[in-house]
Amino acid sequence: MTLTDLRTGFRDDEQRRRVRRVIHDRLADDRDPQECRFLMRLWWQLVMSYQEVSMDELSRNIGKPKLDVIEALISAIRSSHTEIDAWVATTERSFPVIQDRGFKAARSADS
Secondary structure, eight states: OOOTTGGGSSSSHHHHHHHHHHIIIIIOOTTSHHHHHHHHHHHHHTTOSSOSOOHHHHHHHSOHHHHHHHHHHHHHHHHOHHHHHHHHHHHHHHSOOOOOHHHHHHHHHHO
């Protein structure tokens, strides 16, 4: 299944930014670099017209709980703007904001 259609499924740029913020802030955890890398490729896919990541790659590289959330996102994008809003709300309740450990480590090294 190609994911190149995802960028066209949003109501507007603000809705796309909200979804991307949820992926970045709540799903892409740098403690699991491989999973984080593929979630960030999906993050890019939401604005790109070319294939940045495939569903097969996501399935192989993202753990089950987050993969279920990503599959729900893809379904929501292909269904309705209201479902995208619901996905954002549910995901924000289900996943806390991740602390960026790499950024924090770089800042403390500079101090």
